[in-house]
Amino acid sequence: MGLALLALIWLITFVSTYFFVAKTWWFPVGASASAAWIDHQFAVTFILMGIVFVAAQGALGLFVWQYRDRGATQPVHYSHGNAKLEIIWTVLTAVLFIGLNLMGSRVWATERFDPPEVGAVPVEATGLQFAWYFRYPGPDGKYGRTKAELEDASAGGESAVGLDPSDAASKDDIVSGTMYIPVNREVDLALRAQDVIHSLFIPSMRFKQDAVPGLIIHMHFKPIQTGDYEIACAELCGLGHYKMHGMLKVVSQEEFDKWLASKEAEKQ
């Protein structure tokens, strides 16, 4: 029985670790400025926790086999513990855990404490059951007024986010179901939700943030690679949660300008 246990525990440990190390299923390639930092912090955490995982499971399997009952003559070490050992491993784990945490905190600070860079591209993302809409303030740089009573999801576009045409600032606002942004420029993102909580999740950008009704949450990130990236909703928002997805298109500055101009032209 001891041997069977040892085999089972070691097998589980080996197989679990194998698929992590082989990266058979893994993060998508990072395409934002902070992705490398986040992935690095993940790697450090992963190596340290991996060592603890293998060591602890390995010892568990080994001990139950090595100290299996072999009859009354087998000596048992009568001991109530060892205060020195307790102190050593308490201090070690405390240093390990808190140290890891402090290492990661720099990245968190640049992600969430700092304001967006000057010249960042302003985009507003609105979540509603069950779609994402993205708004660009247009040449005036100002978002026009929106009103809850004007919202009409079935009409889509500007009506979906309740844009109020009577406000001058809204005349040049562009609303799109796809998120376009230029590469290598920071996005100054304002998140809003019209009904329940949604969460804008862009795995390749290592970006996630809840959109909360009643709050306008400002975030920023910087794509460094052009391409199409999928957006998913990460907060349970109702029966259509699983199909609340969208697309982020990171394009060159020229393409972005062209796209915006064509949208403005469409609107006039």
Add this chain to the structure above:
Amino acid sequence: MASTEIIHAHAAPQGFIRKYIFSLDHKVIGLQYYFLALIAVFVGMGLSLLMRIHLIWPNANLPIFGAIKPETYLMFLTMHGTIMVFFVLTTAPQGGFGNYFLPIQIGAPDMAFPTLNMLSFWTTFVAFVVLVAAFFVGAPLHGWTGYAPLSAVPSAGPGEGLGADLWITSIAIFCAASLMGALNFITTVLDMRAKGMTMMRMPLTCWAWFITAILGLLAFGVLLAAGILLLMDRNLGTSFFVPGGLNFTGQTSFPTGGFSSSTDLIKHNGGSPLLWQHLFWFFGHPEVYIAILPGMGVASQLLSTFSRKPIFGYRAMVYAMLGIGILGFVVWGHHMFMSGMSPYTAFAFSIMTMAIGVPSAIKTFNWLGTLYQGRVRFHTPMLFAIGFVSLFVSGGLSGPFLAQPVLDIPLHDTYFVVGHFHLIMGVAAIFGIFAATYYWFPKMFGRMMSEGLGRWHFFLTLLGTYAIFMPMHYLGLAGQTRRYSEFTQVAYQTKLIPLQTFITYAAIVTISAQFIFLFNLFWSMAKGKKATDNPWEATTLEWTTATPPPHDNFGGRTPVVSHGPYEYSVPGAARDFVMQNDPATTPAH
């Protein structure tokens, strides 16, 4: 302690109803809790099976259920989570085993307040009935966390009407029941210990039940208040959790929902959705310790007993549990890193969460230290205790990932989290319940459970649960969001379906294996080998009394305790264990 005799002078009741239904005997009440949890766990498990099947074959026409709609998936999800957390993990370890064995282990004839004890069980039972009733009117789809405004506005989706009201009511009733239970446990530990049973001689199971009760007392009160506020938002027009300007127009554009509403502007103003999350997780995080602490106690008790060795670092174990209990109240914000809460606050919660990893690690070290140089006997209860340690390690080590806000950015609300909490809170705690069942069954029913079936059950379940929940971590890394009823809509997620399919097959096997346990349980009650009073050669007081114990637990005797709870292989002693009530002259520390 002198007053115990007077309080508990009630005679053994006669008649079926007083004896088995409205019983005041903590042992009967313990069994009632246990069987309630047993029914609940099979319902919860059945739902998880339906969920796993739907995830892989979303259009399948199932017998009885027909085709499962997206909202039906979410209703199953809500019920599965709620039933598992409240009616299994809070009910069996504490209400079940705690009730049955806490008084016996500390040498008391009953709980401090037998009537309150009975009331607390029947209140829990009513809560369960109310929850099940939600099924019949359409259960809510907001998940076990019930985030507002989804849970606060009836037009937010199907099931958010009467179903949601019943769901909240059920939880509120459950809170009230748990508060009664908590008071009873705390008083019993403080007031009813036998002569010589000092706090530091209590078995670690009793420490675990004691600390769990304190957590329950502080946590359930807050959830009760939150639930009442939510009910008021829903029914009395208050706005605690609902801000102004919400408009539910979305469903109209959703074709297959079977639910539609025209423009539905909500007349609320000034509420905060984050307030619900703070209140919920102020309860919710301690709740996960409420679920796991009794399991830790059982694992400690069993590892020592079956290694024939004193527990390594008894004091450290007690302090670690106290540390977990205290820190458990200041980490709730780690569930809210992506919620829009201040990022500075996130930082503080994150440090606290890493700190709580330390006592958890201490416990693991001490369990390994207990096995080291012991003489390990592989009875089924011990197998599950060893499995508990393995699962606790696996589930625990994904914690430090989620505790770092930066890493929570890609991981939050993905299957990584589903894998994490199932391993540590779900399966580890369930292993604690299994271990306790196999261990105490002889005392409760006077017969032994089958070891052969027990082994099959253990090996299939350990392998099976790892096969289900370990791959979920990989899915999470790859960006698989949780609470999705299908994986067909997002292109990168469709690539993960083969692994999802593997998980579903693993779930089918693992769930089937649970019927081995069910069979073993009932078969052994009738046909199992007769048990002696102390079949495991253990030291704590429940093994000093008759099997099953008489109405007053010790048949008129009052035990006197002279030893610590884990005196195994004491040099110079006649046997390899010294019972807690052996005369003080027996060599031991």
